[in-house]
Amino acid sequence: MxxxxxxxxxxxxxxxxxxxxxxxxxxxxxxxxxxxxxxxxxxxxxxxxxxxxxxxxxxxxxxxxxxxxxxxxxxxxxxxxxxxxxxxxxxxxxxxxxxxxxxxxxxxxxxxxxxxxxxxxxxxxxxxxxxxxxxxxxxxxxxxxxxxxxxxxxxxxxxxxxxxxxxxxxxxxxxxxxxxxxxxxxxxxxxxxxxxxxxxxxxxxxxxxxxxxxxxxxxxxxxxxxxxxxxSRHAICVLEREDHIYPGMVTKAEALERFELYLYQDKSQILYYQTEASIILYGSDGNRKRPGSPDRWTTKEKFIITYVEAFIIDLWMNRTDALLEEGAKAECSAAIAALEINANHFQERIGYLLHVLQLINAAADPKLHAGRLRLDAELLTIVVEAFTETADHYFTSSTKMTLHLNEDFDNGIHKLFELFDAYIPRSHAINHSIRITFRHLxxxxxxxxxxxxxxxxxxxxxxxxxxxxxxxxxxxxxxxxxxxxxxxxxxxxxxxxxxxxxxxxxxxxxxxxxxxxxxxxxxxxxxxxxxxxxxxxxxxxxxxxxxxxxxxxxxxxDIIQNDFFIHSPIGEHAKSIFEDIIKRIGKLREFDKEEIDGLQQLISAIGEPLIRGKLQQMLTDRTTKLFPELERFRRISELERELSQLKKEQRGDNDD
The missing domain is CATH 3.40.50 (Rossmann fold)
Structure with missing residues (x-):
């Protein structure tokens, strides 16, 4: 039960x-x-x-x-x-x-x-x-x-x-x-x-x-x-990386100069600080590449790499002073600078960046919300895995994913949204790194x-x-x-x-x-x-x-005349027109062609088909009852003559 x-x-x-x-x-x-x-x-x-x-x-x-x-x-x-x-x-x-x-x-x-x-x-x-x-x-x-x-x-x-x-x-x-x-x-x-x-x-x-x-x-x-x-066949959903790292108008070159952490043992390798054009024209080793070069980063790889890089940069620039003592921060920076990496491969880059997060987390003072940092790092790892499993065609730039919602349901995208539903409320950093918007609705x-x-x-x-x-x-x-x-x-x-x-x-x-x-x-x-x-x-x-x-x-x-509803579905002036039409129909006591024609024209001007149809039916029911007896007989005779003429034409016996 x-x-x-x-x-x-x-x-x-x-x-x-x-x-x-x-x-x-x-x-x-x-x-x-x-x-x-x-x-x-x-x-x-x-x-x-x-x-x-x-x-x-x-x-x-x-x-x-x-x-x-x-x-x-x-x-x-x-x-x-x-x-x-x-x-x-x-x-x-x-x-x-x-x-x-x-x-x-x-x-x-x-x-x-x-x-x-x-x-x-x-x-x-x-x-x-x-x-x-x-x-x-x-x-x-x-x-x-x-x-x-x-x-x-x-x-x-x-x-x-x-x-x-x-x-x-x-x-x-x-x-x-x-x-x-x-x-x-x-x-x-x-x-x-x-x-x-x-x-x-x-x-x-x-x-x-x-x-x-x-x-x-x-x-x-x-x-x-x-x-x-x-x-909503034209509706889209956009997932876009947002940067909250540097206040004011700062160029990427100026931002790179300010950033003190030597990722990849060479700050120029950081994709986050490169323009979209430079990421395409230059390979991961910094040498000039042809546009069709096979080892160039795919759009999806650029999105994921820059997503994790932005997280680390934001953490180092805006949060580590509150999490690490000065000496611990210097030691952590030196340990990261000493990390060796072959930065030409996507999985190695991601593994390296997550290792950097582990080093920062290990250096953080447990008394200064280090647990929150650990949570952010764990959630970031899970979200990155979900991005990696998502189909390539959704990634439209190094900062944006675009979903056309008229396409068939995709379990991978659904899983990604489930992660954001579960983790956004729990992580301030994850929350502010991706903005999700639905458009064209x-x-x-x-x-x-x-x-x-x-x-x-x-x-x-x-x-x-x-x-x-x-x-x-x-x-x-x-x-x-x-x-x-x-x-x-x-x-x-x-x-x-x-x-x-x-x-x-x-x-x-x-x-x-x-x-x-x-x-x-x-x-x-x-x-x-x-x-x-x-x-x-x-x-x-x-x-x-x-x-x-x-x-x-x-x-x-009958429903709409009740005082619970009359104000709700239409405007106040339309309400007065609606009430006036109902009153005028109710007051019809004899056949008045001029009044009926006027009501018919007014009803035909109503834009909502449901209301227009109901009022038209109400007027028709009323005028049918009011049809004068002689007019009714005249109309019956007229219809009978028309029917007789049609029968003659069908037999080919036309008196004309």
């Missing part, structure tokens, strides 16, 4: 909601309130497997901006540290104390449930909770549906199912993808670590940036599966790729953590920047994407989406849609959560 989030009750979290409940299941009816009793009853669910075999259910949280959708997601998906910072309530005095009160209910199997939250005393009909249970708690409980009463079993860190050696708290993971508009991966900013949780309940992982490997995998492979018109493509690339995090977690049986995916406005057609297809693409993965074991995705767009609503039953309404009250705004009156296959204009 796969764990599943069923219900959340919020009494007070110091932010947005007070005394509100949210249901995320159609398998149970859950109520809480009278005498603080938690009432659970089973009910038949007609929507099982509605979104495929891998997705247990899809729920929507809808409402205008500021309704509290993100607050709910912060509560469910943020790590414990982040949540504590988010839900701090200002206290009136030092004597005041605010404590959150809320709980979430999960179904595990049969009559076994997990209840976690803040303040275990909030629910009155759970018996035998141990004295001293912390205010923040997560417990397993057996629920009697007949007696409507729960009995404490154990803390979930101590429970397992059916002899499974993994504890219950490891069977489910909440994976929260916050809405991120920066798209740092596109501009080349490093992607930071995912934020892990330390919490008494189910695991939580907060992530708002996809990994490079997942971006590459999605663009080069899965994008084509979801969208037949692969609009529109803003809509960026949003589309960003969202689906993030989902690979869930897949990676499922593949690498066999104890996980359910991943609760929380998506905060994933379609916010989409073209309306992509929003309309989002649930379809989401289910297609997640159901395409075969894990060879039972695993379920439970998905909760926060949105204020109408385009994905018609793919979800109303029982799975919670609307948050804003009500003005004395002293502020009250938020009320309730199930939707619209849902699966609802008409678009």
């Amino acid at each position: 796969n764990p599943q989030l069923l219900y959340v009750y919020i009494k007070d979290i110091g932010r947005c909601f007070y005394n509100q409940e949210f249901s995320f299941t159609n398998d149970f009816d859950i109520q809480f309130g009278q005498e603080r009793r938690l009432l659970i009853s089973r009910k038949p669910n007609p929507y099982k497997k509605l979104w495929g075999s891998n997705i247990s259910n899809v729920n929507l949280i809808v409402g205008k901006n500021g309704a509290g959708k993100t607050t709910l997601f912060d509560l469910l998906g943020s790590t414990n540290h982040r949540r504590k910072n988010l839900f701090k309530k200002p206290l009136r005095s030092k004597l005041d104390e605010f404590k959150e009160e809320w709980f979430a209910v999960y179904h595990i199997a049969n009559d076994l449930f997990v209840i976690e939250g803040y303040n275990p005393a909030l629910i009155s009909n759970i018996s035998e909770i141990p004295y001293g249970t912390s205010y923040e708690y997560s417990i397993g409980a057996t629920y009697s549906f007949e007696e409507q009463h729960a009995q404490y079993d154990d803390y979930i860190q101590s429970m397992s199912m059916d002899g499974d050696e993994n504890t219950l708290n490891r069977n489910m993971l909440s994976l929260y993808f916050a809405n991120d508009n920066t798209k740092d991966w596109f501009s080349g900013n490093a992607i930071r670590d995912d934020e892990q949780d330390y919490y008494v309940g189910f695991q939580r992982l907060y992530s708002n940036k996809p990994r490079y490997a997942n971006i590459y995998k999605f663009i080069s492979r899965e994008y084509k599966m979801l969208e037949k018109d692969h609009t 529109s803003s809509g493509e960026l949003a589309f790729i960003n969202g689906f690339s993030n989902l690979y995090t869930a897949i990676d977690i499922a593949q690498n953590n066999k104890e996980i049986k359910t991943i609760l995916i929380l998506l905060d406005e994933p379609d916010a920047s989409f073209h309306p057609e992509w929003s309309r297809r989002y649930i379809h693409n989401l289910s297609k994407f997640l159901n395409a993965i075969d894990f060879g074991r039972e695993l379920a995705y439970q998905i909760v989406i926060a949105t204020h767009s109408p385009f994905i609503v018609s793919d979800v039953p109303s029982e799975h849609i919670t609307c948050i309404r804003l009500h003005g009250v004395v002293g502020g705004i009250q938020r009320i959560a309730a199930k939707a009156e619209f849902g699966l296959m609802s008409n678009f204009y």
Whole structure:
């Protein structure tokens, strides 16, 4: 059985909601309130497997901006540290104390449930909770549906199912993808670590940036599966070495003069200080070569050699003064200058440069972050090996790699990106030596790729953590920047994407989406849609959560007229035009050709085909009902005469 989030009750979290409940299941009816009793009853669910075999259910949280959708997601998906910072309530005095009160209910199997939250005393009909249970708690409980009463079993860190050696708290993971508009991966900013949780309940992982490997995998492979018109066919990814060695405008000749370390026993051999032209025209021994000379460095070799040289130069120029005492630095320099090398061969050069790194590391004072230097050197070795195994044609200069993303998926490139994902956050030096950028993508493509690339995090977690049986995916406005057609297809693409993965074991995705767009609503039953309404009250705004009156296959204009959505997909002036068209259609009480023609012309000017088509259908339905009786008879007679004439022409018996 796969764990599943069923219900959340919020009494007070110091932010947005007070005394509100949210249901995320159609398998149970859950109520809480009278005498603080938690009432659970089973009910038949007609929507099982509605979104495929891998997705247990899809729920929507809808409402205008500021309704509290993100607050709910912060509560469910943020790590414990982040949540504590988010839900701090200002206290009136030092004597005041605010404590959150809320709980979430999960179904595990049969009559076994997990209840976690803040303040275990909030629910009155759970018996035998141990004295001293912390205010923040997560417990397993057996629920009697007949007696409507729960009995404490154990803390979930101590429970397992059916002899499974993994504890219950490891069977489910909440994976929260916050809405991120920066798209740092596109501009080349490093992607930071995912934020892990330390919490008494189910695991939580907060992530708002996809990994490079997942971006590459999605663009080069899965994008084509979801969208037949692969609009990003011209997209490229560039990996470019960046130099942070010398401040200001310094020529390579001046920089070489300043550099005091005698690499290769001859500083002129250092490729990093040579121009692109000189590297091509001169061989590795410094003698002039013909352009076609067989022992000239390949572009790939130049890239890797200069990459490692730049690392060593940066280390020696900018970091060794802090790592090596003056005497140790002089001894290290002399030892490096004494190293002999036949610099004509690529592998010998790389081995020599890595040996230089080992000498610097050995000379560094262990008390002065020498461990960080050792880490950098180890990571550099691994990255160099990955570059060496990468196909030659990706290297377009001594400082740049270029990947055309419409080409077939390349396992070598994917492995290289996995290394950068794993090591960039751990190594400042590696982080600043290679800049990764994606180019020739529109803003809509960026949003589309960003969202689906993030989902690979869930897949990676499922593949690498066999104890996980359910991943609760929380998506905060994933379609916010989409073209309306992509929003309309989002649930379809989401289910297609997640159901395409075969894990060879039972695993379920439970998905909760926060949105204020109408385009994905018609793919979800109303029982799975919670609307948050804003009500003005004395002293502020009250938020009320309730199930939707619209849902699966609802008409678009029925949805869009609802005050949750009308402002979202179109501009404010367009909104007034839209509302005016609907009102004018609704006011048609008799056949008015001039008014109908005017509406027809206005509707035809609407640029979005989906909205234009719905309004046109609405006008057609209305005018059909309003057709005057005599006009209807006249039209019928006219059509009958035309039909009779056609029959005569077909028989060759034309009266004319």
